[in-house]
Amino acid sequence: MRAPAPADFTSRLHGPALAARVGPALGVCFAVCFVTGLLSHYAQQPSQPVPFPTSPAWGYRFTQGLHVVTGTVAVPLLLVKLWTVYPRLFHRPPRGLGRLLVTALERLSVLVLVASAVFMLATGLANSAQWYPWSFSFRTTHYAVAWVAVGSLVLHVAVKLAVVRAELGRPLEHEERASVLSRRGLLRTTWLAAGVAALATAGSAVPWLRDVSVLGVRSGDGPQDLPVNKSAVAAGVTATATAPDWALTVRHGDRSARLTREDLLALEQRTEELPIACVEGWSASGTWTGVRVRDLLDLVDAPRGSEVVVRSLQESGPYRTTVLQAGFAEDDRTLVALALDGEPLALDHGFPARLIAPNRPGVLQTKWLDRLEVAT
């Protein structure tokens, strides 16, 4: 049995006519994912030379929801795109060292592109469902490979630009021969599959799609009508968070205050409607009531524009300690929340007190607060 050759693939659904039409759409998806991903990565950096904006409050909810929905939609696009060019895998290497080298380089660049593209979508989808069947760090690797994917994509565009232009300059169907599915048919099918993929999953981020998104990671239900990313049990805080002697420590240099839940409830209460928006793409809006962080900082005479180190009761994990940058600490909407929807916070939502700020990744909305320390 011999290896297949490109000529063995007789379907006209293979070839540049469709690749030149699905490819650009896929490229746009990857560009959107890259930009929104960089934004999310930056939002999670403790040190931000350019302050991350606190408005609009729904900004991160929008960009991260877009990130995951676009990545999901890219799955059918990538599958069809790779289908259209699959026969090229069996091109025989040319003769002559020079040509061989050029071909080898081109194929290596395509291999890097395919491997990194499949990797980004597979790891992203698994992460959105909180499935980690690997031992590498998701955030580090997804971020690094994103640069590889976009870099090899830019190179691929540079190499194929002329082919794409030529294909877009002639009609999609330029043969008379009948086939099972026309090119236009597969193209429409591709858009249909992308649309179905979006509708079937986007409900985790778009409330009015909840009933349609049968494959959404979250239905949007939860204690106090809000889903939970990490439970009190998983964080190991059930005992410390319900301890009767719990108090929030607020410290600035040698000035410090210890506030029990009763003390906090005795301070002026503010109510803000702010979303919880997770890196996994799901989001939901909540009505939070509690004490303004700035009011607490005033208790210990923290100067304006201070950065605050926020610590949770949880004993371990990368988000046990987070940095609340000055812009967020100064924002009037940033609260130490004590209640959600008018009810005391559920334990899984961060009882006795949690941080909630506008336009921030959910992992930084620290639950089960232990202390706020003004960085000096």
Added chain:
Amino acid sequence: MTAGRAGRPGLVGRVGLGALGVGLTAYGAWLLVSREADLLDAAAWLVGGAVLHDAVLVPAVLLLGLVASRWLPWPARAPAAVGLVVLGSVTLLAVPVLGRFGAREDNPTLLDRDYTAGWLVLAGLVAVAVVVGTIVRTRRDRRARRDRRVGVGSNTCSG
């Protein structure tokens, strides 16, 4: 020659774009090598995805196409292909939720839908669409054949 001259600035732009692409790729590779502790696992996932696609997924779809071309009547083939692309790709992207691999007992708000039922509804809708598409095509083909016959007959009458 004129085409060559006109293509010159385009070529310069493309070479520049290509160089940018190589630079970004190299930066990503450097990030990966310098920051990721478990490179072997990352490499296995990088290569594994491409190999699974090229050596398992596509041959399986090609085989399915071959079987369909033997067994499926002509009017059913295009609707079946459409159904396969839609349901196949959506099923693939739903593997993490269908398998509920990330489910945790302490967090009932995660993966809290009946995904099997949801998938069955989706598959049912696709199946109905494929059947409707097949019926429409069968009728259209039959009508086209009849019209051709009538057309040929009237031609002989008039001429």
